[in-house]
Amino acid sequence: MGRHSCCYKQKLRKGLWSPEEDEKLLRHITKYGHGCWSSVPKQAGLQRCGKSCRLRWINYLRPDLKRGTFSQEEENLIIELHAVLGNRWSQIAAQLPGRTDNEIKNLWNSCLKKKLRQRGIDPVTHKPLSEVEHGEDTSQLRTNSKDMASSELNINANNPKPGTSSVTPRGYQLEMEGSPTSKTVNSSDNNGNTTTNLMTSTTTASKGFFPDKFSTNSQPSDLVGHLPIHQLNYASNARLSSTSNPTPWFTQTTQAFDINSEFSSAAMSSFLPPLTASFLSAPIGYKPSVADSPSMASFTMNGSRYWETGASANNNSNSSSNSTELQSNSSFYDNNSSSWGLPDCSTPEKEAPLHLMESQAEDIKWSEYLNNPLLMAAALQNQTPQSLYNMDIKSETHFLTNNSSNSMWTHNQQQQQQEPLQNPNMCAAKDIHRLTAAYGHV
DNA sequence: AAACCCTGCAACCGCGTCTCT
């Protein structure tokens, strides 16, 4: 306990960094790269531990950092992402070029939480506070994200895993058609412990978790980077207008890509996963259409797997049914377009349309999908997750790619085959291994 | 002017995971 092991060995400085230290570190890393962090302080002539150097570099010295206050768009995006990802600051930061997880975490704790509360939204659940308070009686809601994670997502009596912060904001569940209202997925970990993953049928999706900024007619932000799996619908087409200037997007590894060249606006508009989250994040006036139908394929970028819906109209039947379902709820969008923002405390009855959605669908938590592409695929294919977990890992690529029009995936596949060593995206294979291990198969 | 409070931010800490031996 206490200080990091490397700090015991010698008397190391702690606390704020001096300009001289900064300069030393900056000069060293600029010249040699960081390599092994534990050796950096020695090589750079610093009386700091490697961990401290790393942190200083990441949070302050990195050249691609964007300093200064957060823009409104950034704040909006953080709120949206937090609703989906919970306190996964690093993942949230990955969507905000130039921002660090620490910065975002601080912003959240010091500012955004407060703002949401002032607007009557519970910052943990992103549900209206009134609803949360009411729901506390039934023990359905938790104010502690850790509780949420452990009790909702991963019930594992034999092998509890504290610290796995799979926060699932209640009320943001996926909607699937023709499925039971709850499921359990049993799996085993490497130790043979059985894990029961509950995909609970949940309560209401929440209206009003968006700050009022989203209910204005202002032009949506162009602030959407490479959002894993699900999130691109936040942007809607407008955010990725083909008329906008190409924007270089920096990943955490400082690789830039031109979002407009990587994704056509049409593709982006169809990036929407089937299920969802159009309703989570649709800007005003957004109505899901057939174009939103999901034929998912995936690609990897910087070690993360991303999922892409196909632009082709030849999607599978599930996708069309999903689209139909969404369309049938268009009144929902219409009726609620004025209440996407702040919960309108004066008209609490406006929650009603959400019941349309919750009543017909299986509710699977967003983060379940987020963390589990296999589950996502299962949803898309109307297969049981179990069956997918039991697939050989080699076939993982195939069930995602029944849409041959998806060049992105194809490209990445080829790239991975051709450049197994150079391509950082090879992490994807590792991720899949982790996934399958986590869900105990093979 | 001094004491107190509040806020935001930088940095620390502990822990889980990964990699290497």
Next chain:
DNA sequence: AAGAGACGCGGTTGCAGGGTT
């Protein structure tokens, strides 16, 4: 397979600076 070291993440702490009394 096991242990050690390195890395990365999220929660927490401590401090500086500004505002208020």
